[in-house]
Amino acid sequence: MKRSASWVNVTSAVLPEPPATAPSVDVGYDEVYKDVVADLATVQVQLDTSRSDLIMVAVSFQVSPSKSVIASVLADTGAMANFVNKQFIEENQLSTRL
Numbered sequence: 001m002k003r004s005a006s007w008v009n010v011t012s013a014v015l016p017e018p019p020a021t022a023p024s025v026d027v028g029y030d031e032v033y034k035d036v037v038a039d040l041a042t043v044q045v046q047l048d049t050s051r052s053d054l055i056m057v058a059v060s061f062q063v064s065p066s067k068s069v070i071a072s073v074l075a076d077t078g079a080m081a082n083f084v085n086k087q088f089i090e091e092n093q094l095s096t097r098l
Contacts, residue, residue, distance in 0.1 A: 055074070055075040056073065056074055056075070057072070057073050057075055058070060058071070058073075059072075061094070063092055063093065069092045
């Protein structure tokens with residue numbers, strides 16, 4: 001199957017003021033966390049999907065006021081839940097809820 005370049009909205013390290021609050025919409029896949037604040041800025045990135053079946057996007061996480069972490073994130077449009085590598089969480093001291 002031939003694939004072409006796609007446009008995808010992703011977050012960047014540029015933070016708007018004031019921070020955007022995560023939506024509290026319950027879609028039935030996961031818990032809704034009303035106290036989660038996500039500092040977001042939307043950018044468009046052109047991805048060449050002709051080389052792989054995977055769509056990987058570079059994302060920067062601001063883990064503290066003085067530290068950010070860059071990671072490759074798999075864009076999975078069919079996922080029914082959220083997944084993250086446990087070792088990545090531990091190495092970068094990210095907070096999670098189980």
